[in-house]
Amino acid sequence: MISLKNIKKYFHKGSVNEVFALNDINLEIGEGEFVTVIGSNGAGKSTLLNCIAGSFLPDSGSITINNCDVTAWPEYKRAKFISRVFQDPLLGTCPSATIQQNMALAIRRGMSRGLAPGVKTKDKPFFREQLKHLGLGLEDRVMDIVGLLSGGQRQALTMLMATMVRPEVLLLDEHIAALDPKTANQILSLTRDIVAEQNLTTLMITHNMKHAIAFGSRLIMLHQGRIILDVRGEEKMQLTVKDLLAQFYRSQGEELANDSLLLG
Amino acid sequence: MTLYAALGAVEQGLVYGIMVIGVYLTFRILDFPDLTVDGSLPLGAAISAVAITNGVNPYLSLVLALAGGVMAGMVTAVLNTKFRILHLLASILTMIALYSINIRIMSGPNVALLGVETVFDSVTGVGVPSQYAGILVFGGFALLVVGFIVWFLGTELGQAVLATGDNPKMITSLGVNTHTIIILGVGMSNGLVALSGALVAQNQGAADVGMGIGTIVAGLASVIIGETVFGDKTIARAFIAALLGSVLYRLAIALALGMEFGSFKFNPSDLNLITAVLVICALITPNIKKRLIKR
Numbered sequence: 001m002i003s004l005k006n007i008k009k010y011f012h013k014g015s016v017n018e019v020f021a022l023n024d025i026n027l028e029i030g031e032g033e034f035v036t037v038i039g040s041n042g043a044g045k046s047t048l049l050n051c052i053a054g055s056f057l058p059d060s061g062s063i064t065i066n067n068c069d070v071t072a073w074p075e076y077k078r079a080k081f082i083s084r085v086f087q088d089p090l091l092g093t094c095p096s097a098t099i100q101q102n103m104a105l106a107i108r109r110g111m112s113r114g115l116a117p118g119v120k121t122k123d124k125p126f127f128r129e130q131l132k133h134l135g136l137g138l139e140d141r142v143m144d145i146v147g148l149l150s151g152g153q154r155q156a157l158t159m160l161m162a163t164m165v166r167p168e169v170l171l172l173d174e175h176i177a178a179l180d181p182k183t184a185n186q187i188l189s190l191t192r193d194i195v196a197e198q199n200l201t202t203l204m205i206t207h208n209m210k211h212a213i214a215f216g217s218r219l220i221m222l223h224q225g226r227i228i229l230d231v232r233g234e235e236k237m238q239l240t241v242k243d244l245l246a247q248f249y250r251s252q253g254e255e256l257a258n259d260s261l262l263l264g
Numbered sequence: 265m266t267l268y269a270a271l272g273a274v275e276q277g278l279v280y281g282i283m284v285i286g287v288y289l290t291f292r293i294l295d296f297p298d299l300t301v302d303g304s305l306p307l308g309a310a311i312s313a314v315a316i317t318n319g320v321n322p323y324l325s326l327v328l329a330l331a332g333g334v335m336a337g338m339v340t341a342v343l344n345t346k347f348r349i350l351h352l353l354a355s356i357l358t359m360i361a362l363y364s365i366n367i368r369i370m371s372g373p374n375v376a377l378l379g380v381e382t383v384f385d386s387v388t389g390v391g392v393p394s395q396y397a398g399i400l401v402f403g404g405f406a407l408l409v410v411g412f413i414v415w416f417l418g419t420e421l422g423q424a425v426l427a428t429g430d431n432p433k434m435i436t437s438l439g440v441n442t443h444t445i446i447i448l449g450v451g452m453s454n455g456l457v458a459l460s461g462a463l464v465a466q467n468q469g470a471a472d473v474g475m476g477i478g479t480i481v482a483g484l485a486s487v488i489i490g491e492t493v494f495g496d497k498t499i500a501r502a503f504i505a506a507l508l509g510s511v512l513y514r515l516a517i518a519l520a521l522g523m524e525f526g527s528f529k530f531n532p533s534d535l536n537l538i539t540a541v542l543v544i545c546a547l548i549t550p551n552i553k554k555r556l557i558k559r
């Protein structure tokens with residue numbers, strides 16, 4: 001379970017470029033909830049995930065995961081609880097290491113690393129079995145350098161690596177946006193399967209409203225650093241793209257109204 | 265080139281090869297250009313020489329030199345990671361500071377090692393002719409170091425070091441503190457460089473504060489020659505290539521110094537210029553190639 005209380009985040013605070021990226025976010029996400037996150041460009045979606053992951057610390061507010069206050073923890077320490085998949089397929093794996101070396105790095109997420117062999121013989125059958133699930137034939141290429149794989153293959157491997165050791169929270173930041181439509185759909189259904197199988201608490205940013213509606217058990221919409229829509233259960237199942245667009249334009253309209261108020 | 269000169273070059277190639285392995289670790293594995301080495305090579309020499317002249321066992325003096333080098337490297341890495349000073353600048357600062365420190369350690373600009381026991385005596389002592397003692401000792405140490413590094417980079421921790429150079433964002437998200445890894449790696453690298461310096465001092469019978477000038481450039485030249493000639497397909501191959509690159513580099517230098525063009529001859533002091541030109545050529549050639557292909 002994750003709980004965010006009064007999270008505020010500025011960039012370049014006090015300068016002319018000041019951005020108020022997160023404006024008092026309060027969010028409770030229950031165990032096993034699958035939340036899809038939408039919002040226009042610059043709404044603060046990535047910033048929200050980065051704050052949870054610890055890429056930077058919020059200016060105020062607190063973050064707890066499983067009743068553990070992680071607000072001041074650096075990113076590498078939060079890896080004990082959190083797995084991430086980034087938009088750029090190149091970011092999730094080490095290009096010059098082999099597939100099995102990458103998996104061996106991931107299997108120790110959040111654990112200490114010592115002088116035992118990096119790739120252990122006892123883990124190899126497990127790696128192959130996991131790779132077989134992907135159905136990409138990677139199980140026969142465990143000694144191949146990851147840099148040789150396509151973006152889609154790398155992203156599939158990243159999904160696997162992120163969930164091989166069950167994370168308390170899975171963070172997906174537009175993780176299919178850089179892939180071609182066919183591969184994107186494959187990774188998306190892989191995501192659905194893994195999340196369901198392990199009952200993972202998940203936040204998935206997407207710019208595709210259909211995906212946001214079709215996937216997950218809860219949907220939130222961000223606008224200018226605030227959560228302007230939060231629906232779940234029955235209500236979410238009945239949501240349509242039209243509803244979302246209406247909500248979206250309403251918030252934009254308010255913005256315009258505010259502006260004209262200021263100007264007027 | 266005489267056989268004598270060739271043997272000397274191989275010997276130099278092996279002993280400085282230990283330094284080159286250190287340079288490979290920072291420059292190629294960690295992607296951390298580190299100029300500390302110009303200071304940590306004479307640091308190792310100074311520590312070892314002063315220890316030996318004070319009656320310390322020559323092998324133990326190597327351990328002390330190594331430890332000194334590790335600390336110097338860690339200072340650079342801490343300046344870079346914890347205080348966010350650019351790596352190049354951080355390493356230049358440590359290098360400059362080491363110049364003063366080395367003179368303090370030696371209570372002067374140099375220390376002679378005449379008539380004292382060195383690690384070579386334990387080899388000549390068992391009947392190895394003295395002209396081969398250097399090659400044997402240096403070759404032994406160099407192979408030991410390569411073996412150690414290749415083993416280490418295969419461990420859980422070593423794989424984290426590789427990943428830190430390759431994709432720091434990814435390895436951070438897997439729970440590794442990349443600052444700690446950089447401090448460890450740059451420390452290790454400079455430990456090896458200092459070990460190399462200590463062995464050089466014991467071989468040439470003196471430690472000198474100026475002996476580190478150009479270390480990084482010689483190291484880079486050796487790395488580039490090794491990669492070009494022997495390749496870097498696997499980690500083991502890359503490090504053996506770095507060591508052999510060092511040998512080739514010293515042979516090339518010996519060859520150049522032996523050449524005569526009419527009345528013109530290279531001086532040993534021209535070595536840094538030759539090396540710098542060599543490295544510049546190697547660094548810009550790939551760019552030239554790329555540009556030619558594009559057009």
Ligand SMILES: Nc1ncnc2c1ncn2[C@@H]1O[C@H](COP(=O)(O)OP(=O)(O)O)[C@@H](O)[C@H]1O
Nearest residue numbers: 011019021039040041042043044045046047048
């Ligand atoms: N590292 C950063 N430095 C400065 N400004 C940033 C940084 N990251 C994000 N921002 C700004 O914060 C706002 C929110 O960005 P982001 O969270 O990336 O939006 P998105 O919803 O598109 O993912 C934007 O105005 C963006 O320019």
Ligand SMILES: [Mg+2]
Nearest residue numbers: 045046047173
């Ligand atoms: Mg974003």
